[in-house]
Amino acid sequence: MSSSQRTALRRHAALGAASLPGPENITRASLPNGIVVLTRPNFNSPSVVVSGYIQCGGMFEPDAKLGLAGFTAAALMRGTQPRSFQQIYEALESAGANLSFDGSTHTTGFGGKALAEDLGLLLNLLSEALRQPAFPEEQVERLRAQILTRLAIRVQDTGEMASLAFDEIVYTGHPYSRPEDGYPETVQALTIQDLVEFHRKHYGPAGMVIAVVGAVEPQQAVEMVTSVLDDWTNPQQPAPPELPKLNLLKETTVKRVAIPGKYQADILMGVAGPPRRAPEYMAAVLGNSVLGQFGMMGRIGDAVREKAGLAYYANSSLNGGLGPGPWTVSAGVDPANVERAMDLIRDEIRRFSSEPVTQEELADSQANFIGRLPLTLESNGGVAGALLNLERYDLGLDYYRRYPSLVNAVTVEEVLETASRYLHPDRLGVGIAGPVGE
Amino acid sequence: MDHDPITNPPVTRTRLSNGLLVLLKEIHYAPIISHWVWYRVGSRNEIAGTTGISHWVEHMLFKGSPQFPASVLDKAISRDGGFWNAFTYLDWTTFFETMPADKIDLALRLESDRMANCLFDPAEVSSERTVIITERQGNENEPLFRLGEELQGAAFRVHSYHHEIIGDLADLQSMQRDDLYRHYRTYYTPRNAVVTVAGDFETQAMLERIRELYEPLPAGPEIDWQPRPEPPQAGERRITVEGPGETVYVQVTHRTPEASHPDFFPLTVLDSLLTGPSNLNMFGGGISNKTSRLYRALVEGELAVSVHGGLQATIDPFLHTITLLPRPEREVEEVLAVLDGEIARLQDAPPEADELARAVKQARALFAYGSESITNQGFWLGFSEMFASYDWFTGYLDRLAQVTPEDVQRVAQVYLRAQNRNLGVYQPTGNGTSVEGEAE
Numbered sequence: 082m083s084s085s086q087r088t089a090l091r092r093h094a095a096l097g098a099a100s101l102p103g104p105e106n107i108t109r110a111s112l113p114n115g116i117v118v119l120t121r122p123n124f125n126s127p128s129v130v131v132s133g134y135i136q137c138g139g140m141f142e143p144d145a146k147l148g149l150a151g152f153t154a155a156a157l158m159r160g161t162q163p164r165s166f167q168q169i170y171e172a173l174e175s176a177g178a179n180l181s182f183d184g185s186t187h188t189t190g191f192g193g194k195a196l197a198e199d200l201g202l203l204l205n206l207l208s209e210a211l212r213q214p215a216f217p218e219e220q221v222e223r224l225r226a227q228i229l230t231r232l233a234i235r236v237q238d239t240g241e242m243a244s245l246a247f248d249e250i251v252y253t254g255h256p257y258s259r260p261e262d263g264y265p266e267t268v269q270a271l272t273i274q275d276l277v278e279f280h281r282k283h284y285g286p287a288g289m290v291i292a293v294v295g296a297v298e299p300q301q302a303v304e305m306v307t308s309v310l311d312d313w314t315n316p317q318q319p320a321p322p323e324l325p326k327l328n329l330l331k332e333t334t335v336k337r338v339a340i341p342g343k344y345q346a347d348i349l350m351g352v353a354g355p356p357r358r359a360p361e362y363m364a365a366v367l368g369n370s371v372l373g374q375f376g377m378m379g380r381i382g383d384a385v386r387e388k389a390g391l392a393y394y395a396n397s398s399l400n401g402g403l404g405p406g407p408w409t410v411s412a413g414v415d416p417a418n419v420e421r422a423m424d425l426i427r428d429e430i431r432r433f434s435s436e437p438v439t440q441e442e443l444a445d446s447q448a449n450f451i452g453r454l455p456l457t458l459e460s461n462g463g464v465a466g467a468l469l470n471l472e473r474y475d476l477g478l479d480y481y482r483r484y485p486s487l488v489n490a491v492t493v494e495e496v497l498e499t500a501s502r503y504l505h506p507d508r509l510g511v512g513i514a515g516p517v518g519e
Numbered sequence: 520m521d522h523d524p525i526t527n528p529p530v531t532r533t534r535l536s537n538g539l540l541v542l543l544k545e546i547h548y549a550p551i552i553s554h555w556v557w558y559r560v561g562s563r564n565e566i567a568g569t570t571g572i573s574h575w576v577e578h579m580l581f582k583g584s585p586q587f588p589a590s591v592l593d594k595a596i597s598r599d600g601g602f603w604n605a606f607t608y609l610d611w612t613t614f615f616e617t618m619p620a621d622k623i624d625l626a627l628r629l630e631s632d633r634m635a636n637c638l639f640d641p642a643e644v645s646s647e648r649t650v651i652i653t654e655r656q657g658n659e660n661e662p663l664f665r666l667g668e669e670l671q672g673a674a675f676r677v678h679s680y681h682h683e684i685i686g687d688l689a690d691l692q693s694m695q696r697d698d699l700y701r702h703y704r705t706y707y708t709p710r711n712a713v714v715t716v717a718g719d720f721e722t723q724a725m726l727e728r729i730r731e732l733y734e735p736l737p738a739g740p741e742i743d744w745q746p747r748p749e750p751p752q753a754g755e756r757r758i759t760v761e762g763p764g765e766t767v768y769v770q771v772t773h774r775t776p777e778a779s780h781p782d783f784f785p786l787t788v789l790d791s792l793l794t795g796p797s798n799l800n801m802f803g804g805g806i807s808n809k810t811s812r813l814y815r816a817l818v819e820g821e822l823a824v825s826v827h828g829g830l831q832a833t834i835d836p837f838l839h840t841i842t843l844l845p846r847p848e849r850e851v852e853e854v855l856a857v858l859d860g861e862i863a864r865l866q867d868a869p870p871e872a873d874e875l876a877r878a879v880k881q882a883r884a885l886f887a888y889g890s891e892s893i894t895n896q897g898f899w900l901g902f903s904e905m906f907a908s909y910d911w912f913t914g915y916l917d918r919l920a921q922v923t924p925e926d927v928q929r930v931a932q933v934y935l936r937a938q939n940r941n942l943g944v945y946q947p948t949g950n951g952t953s954v955e956g957e958a959e
Contacts, residue, residue, distance in 0.1 A: 100549060100550065123891075125548040125549075125891070126887055126888075126890045126891045127887050128884070128887040128888055128891060166809075167810070167815075167819075170807065170809040170810045171810055173806075173807070174795075174806060174807060174808070174809065174810045174877070174881065175810075175877050175880065176880065176884070177796075177806060177880050177881040177882075177883065177884025177885065178806065178884065179804070179805075179806040179807060181807070194804070194888060195884070196883070196884050196887055223818070223819075223821065226821075226824055226846055227824045227825065230766060230824045230825075230844060230846075230847070233764070233765045233766050233847075234764070234766055236764075236765075236950055236952055237662070237763060237764040237765075237766075237950070238660075239660055242952075246954070250956075334956070335956065336954065336955070336956045337954070337955045337956070338952060338953075338954050339951075339952060339953045339954070339955070340763065340950075340951075340952050341763060341951045341952075342762055342763030342948070342951070343659075343660045343763065344655075344656035344657075344659040344660055345653065345656035345657045345659070345660050375594070375597055376593035376594045376596075376597045377581070377593045386650060387589075387646070388646075389646075390645075390646035390647065390648070390649040390650050391649065391650075391653070392650070392653055393650055393651070393653045393654035393657055394657075413653065413656075413657045414653060415649075415652075415653055415656060445594060445597065445598050448598045448599070448600065449597045449598055449599075449600055450600075451600065452598070452599050452600015452601070452619055452622070453600035453601070453602065454600070455549060455550055455551055455600075455619060456551060456600065456601075456602060456617055456619070459549050459551055459891070459892055459893060459894075460802075460803070460891040460892050461891055462804075462891075515660075
């Protein structure tokens, strides 16, 4: 097809790069108490998304109280000083709106959406839940029963159990070795007083980030956030703890979790990868794309699924966050094929960490990263997530404008250097869960 | 319903000379186009011996053709920054690509090519057999899959909704390349397909390009096969599935009419009142259900840890499903007694008008969330055509708003009867988990 035809299919090219988030369409405001507000309007749909995080997570939990940050976060909506559980959800669900909280290792996140006409309601409930939770006993006990059921289901989930086994091996002695949801024993032992204390000590505005994206003018969005949150203070709020140094594996270490009665085994193999802010991060994510993402799950998908027919899913993933998040390859296979699949994956990791990827492979992934950017930013939720990343990793408001040149600057040598620095085929953590070793 | 030309622009609906139906919707707020091809074939069109064949054919359509070999195909889409996928369902199979707008031509060429030219190489069929059996094993790891499969089998003795979309293991082991190829040539044809495109294009130019690529393809055979209708049910059926774990799962299903039936809308409101609003969007999240009648009675009543429900839009009558997890200390029967009490309450008295108004507002919000995504807009163009027409989608909110409290009471009486019920319980047999570590 000629290029004139190609243009004819499109009527409207005006948006292009200008529609990506950038300094002139993102509004960033800092409140005196430390809260950062980011907002970007989108009037194409009458809805609005609110999401963000506060600087409080599982890092603050002692081992005996694992699951406390998550329990506290989930309990915020179970009743506040002004409203009962039923009143909160009556208000929210009557408007077709949604709001929830989730505690993770470094932060406690929140996310909600509403029709634009109900943004005020959403922000009021957010503020109430963060600042004035009541932790009513009856509701906390109901929530505990729900968490315990979720943990009972987790023990039966081959993917989750392989992942927990992996974390225990790779992050021994490090906070990342601990499951965010805790264990049944620790959750059972938590008291309402624990929740109250955790909230009182650790919840506060310092370091809080909130993104508002949707059918609302930026100035109005900032004013609305300010009006509900600018008088929040907590002079005792501690600074986020530093992560301890991680001891790297000296040899491949395998942990098998036998879950009898299952049909498929899940395998997770890998290492602790680079944090998001490491200078080599872009080389690592591009390399990871070649390894197990691009097209039909990259080289891993080609070897394990397409050529050997061993797995329905076989891919790699890199989750660089504030710390050294996991860089893993995973696959779900017939229990009889576990060793064969592991050999194939190890071979691919060996090749990836010892030989450069081809120019063509790298160029493919670079084109993919740049081309897909508008797609990942098409919904309000996608934009809100992007704005939060800018702030969390201090990337700068012009990051998405610089993104193509950052992506294209990576060379095959840098990919190899990064791969060989992190991935070694004989120093992997391996978690396997399923009907194995029976 | 929203008649704003910006948030809900007009749709062009055309049928090509080979029978292919085309629906186009221009949306210009982002430089993105989503292109979908829908085939009127799914597990509904399958018989014993070849169950799972539609899903397997879907997989084979990613294996390439002479013009687009497999290795070229996925790389080309990914290189252009697109994402693509496919889904096989009860009534339909769909393939889509969402691409930067200036790259969409690749998707049009690829989909029109694989509508006619896939090879079904025996070696590829053979390697995909183990992939699909592994996919099934992954499903079988889930208690709700095991329960749902048995329950569907119990609910449909005659109709082909009897079996799971992925198919029975026996058929996945025995089906042959020629079975798959015959299925492909019968159902994956212009006559049996709908192409939908939503996004940043100009309708006339897009339509011309679609004609150029799709209209030369032969229409394909006429299809006169229909599934056997399920006879009326004469009494409640119960099944039990045993498996590993410590958690009991209960599913309560009632047979409900097809999506084009007038009672589907009062049932949608009924579902929203009982278990919270169902989200029919494929892209765009749902909302919580903590004020629904069953959440209040069962979870707030400390009988269950969770309850969810949903109605599916299908060609033939299917099921309304309620899934609940009883609290460990509760007996299934005491939970069901309270559930029955809530159903009786709906049958005995019409709900309050404000409960209905709330269900409509929730549906309006879910529509707004779904309309943010151009991919989701392309989805709706075709999805609605599979069981009704796009008018079903555009009239959806108006028809929900017309539902009266008496309508809801009536459909509760007609459909939520015990005689119309299939009930399943997953009985856990314990964990038996153990851990073993080693250094290599």
